[in-house]
Amino acid sequence: MTTRLTTIGFDADDTLWQNERFFRLTQDRFAELLSDYAPSDHLAERLLQAERRNIGHYGYGVKGFVLSMIETAIEVTDQRVPAKVISELLAAGQDMLAYPIELLPHVQDAIAALAPDYRLVVITKGDLLDQERKLAQSGLGDLFHAVEIVSDKTPEVYSRIFDRHGHGAEQALMVGNSLRSDVIPPIVAGGYGVHVPQGDEWAMEHAEPPLDHPRFRRLPDLSHLPDLVRWLDGA
Incomplete structure (x- = not known):
């Protein structure tokens, strides 16, 4: 039956x-902003590690992704990341929250x-x-x-x-x-x-x-x- x-x-x-495409575009921008400090594949690996650590704290979504990018930027620059880079990462997150459906x-x-x-x-x-x-x-x-x-x-x-x-x-x-x-x-x-x-x-x-x-x-x-x-x- x-x-x-x-x-x-x-x-x-x-x-x-569509959703993942916007995360990929933002991650490309993240790699570009930090290209003087680490190659893109290393940045991607470090960012993924941060996301895994932070899921329990921030959950899923744009806000947790942006916080993980900022955390990774601080780590790979030995806390010397320029304020302008942090500002651009925040702006990228705000853009992600405003993309049309x-x-x-x-x-x-x-x-x-x-x-x-x-x-x-x-x-x-x-x-x-x-x-x-x-x-x-x-x-x-x-x-x-x-x-x-x-x-x-x-x-x-x-x-x-x-x-x-x-x-x-x-x-x-x-x-x-x-x-x-x-x-x-x-x-x-x-x-x-x-x-x-x-x-x-x-x-x-x-x-x-x-x-x-x-x-x-x-x-x-x-x-x-x-x-x-x-x-x-x-x-």
Whole structure:
């Protein structure tokens, strides 16, 4: 007997709209500003180390990224980083918080096709104000049943969300670009995990795909999602 789907969760950044590209552009600017002190590959490694250390303090999102850049700049310059560089890093972070929202291909049509028949929930990490701004500017807000902005994405978090906005993880499906955050944890919780790759992947989100798991799927883009959902749902 087919278990009917009731709830579909969507990651936000790099699933609904562009995001990682802006982090890459800012990191390139960071490397340029500090090019007199260290090569770009060394700066990238040191920045990633700082981000790993700081996730527990600052969480995910632009603000934590900017603070990690500043921390790295202080470290690689032996505390001699010019105030002008710090000022430019802060300005770069402010620019990131003001970038216009650019929906990824097929997002609008896929969500509009699924909204009448399923509970759609945005499940995203990051800064509360920034994610709320993005959703408001996206024009998609009215199509979602709920928005959950969480500090981390674990199987327990998905279980609670899918219990709250449906009939549990077994009747839920999660869509996202990150195997580590959007696909594997909901599968562990008992749901479906649908991977939609989107260009560059943040190193901290890397994981191996669970190719042999019966509840894992991969799609090239969101145009295929409505048909997949209805096939899984037996409709």
